[in-house]
Amino acid sequence: MSLGFRQSDILEIARREGKVTVDGLAEQFGVTVQTIRRDLSELADAGHISRVHGGAILSSGTTNLGYEDRRALHEAAKEAIAARCAEQIPDGAALFLSIGTSTEAVARALSGHRGLLVVTNNMNVAHILAGHARAEVIVTGGTLRPHDGGLTGGLTNAAIRQFRFDIAVIGCSALDPGGDLLDFDHQEVEAGQTILAHARRSFLVADHSKFSRAAPVRIASLRDIDRFFTDLPPPAPLPRLCAQWRTEIVTAGSEEAPAGPAS
Template identity: 55%
Template sequence: MVSNFRQKEILDLARTDGKVTVDGLAKRYDVTVQTIRRDLAELAASGRLERVHGGAVIASGVVNIEYAERQQLNADGKARIARACAQAIPNGASVFLNIGTTTEAVAHALLDHENLLVVTNNTNIATILAANRSCEIILTGGVLRRADGGLVGMLAAEMVGQFKFDLSVLGCSAIDADGDLLDFDEQEVLVSRRAIDRSRQVMIVADHDKFRRKAPLSIASLADADALFTDQPLDAPLQARCAQWGTRVILGP
């Protein structure tokens, strides 16, 4: 089967089953796993699929990828972003961390920091940072989003509004070409917007995949951030906009 027809069928399978696997497709089409990986890479490059560990899922602009799948996406890139971000956070700082697998990576990178006050609407982050005995941890409260351990809604936003943070570290679901930070859940957006309003510095953590995705709701703009931590250079137009806005772009080592 020629590649373009096979890729069309792979897309149809992904839409029907939610996910396709490299091994399953190789068996189905009696081709090598390397051939399937090339197919998936081409479909991902065109924005039609999103690569996950062992396969791919449909790239959606209205529904987020499942949390377990997001944990597998570009884990090395997220770890590099997290290390760079953690280096910019001083001991003794008050920090807000929102929901996301990249912010969870930042929490891991903060385990050796001292005397932090961390407020979060992410129960996973609270669990991670519990290993740091000198870190004071405050959970916001709010409606529990079971899929990813997030606490969302007006109660969470009101709790965030009681603080004035030294800095916020925020992830998002997508970043548009014009620098808009995007997400899927309006209840989560409320919390992130409030954190931006209540922070002396705003740090955005986002790997290169976020610049290829879409989401329907706007949180803010990179113009509202002091720094963007990412793992690959930005496209030249967005890099120029960040320079104009005064938003530092820092690549993870």
């Protein structure tokens, strides 16, 4: 299912507030209650929400959104985050770009860089960088996830272990209040943990929607991340925790001082 703009906004409200009402959404968007009921029914049929009397609630955090839906959500925020992240990647660096729509945005933002070595388990990243004459691109191999172009499994992890990256750029599906990075696929999580173990520095790219989402599998903690690129200031207690852990928060479009120095 490809989400319309209003449905994407409804889903974001549901993530933020946990519940939406038909009457409240109709007033907010200036449409009829019948239109909102149709939007909610389509979102429920796609598994994004669960219908309840008078509205809907957010579905269980055990399955991810479809790839096309994720790619369409918060595109401007992801581009701004990617631009800030790319600014911190020097020419000639050895990088890993992981699975995810945010890391794909970083790949697009690297078009002006020279002399990069980019290793990835994301076929979409490889495709984006294929026309970049100034970057060498290595694909890890592994079991292909056809819905999003991700590569996971033992072959993927074995390939990652052959390298030592200057910087690893990863994403996550959710970020809980205690600073844990979460995802849905245990094999993707295992690849992410291997990536972090073989990187001198680690960057997380995640927009504000990840602050209110849930996912079942833990990748790592923000204490394991050097720089966290996002579009809005994270909610408490994350800024305090990042300051304690010396994890720098870089807010796209903000001139505010970071929460803590880079490790």
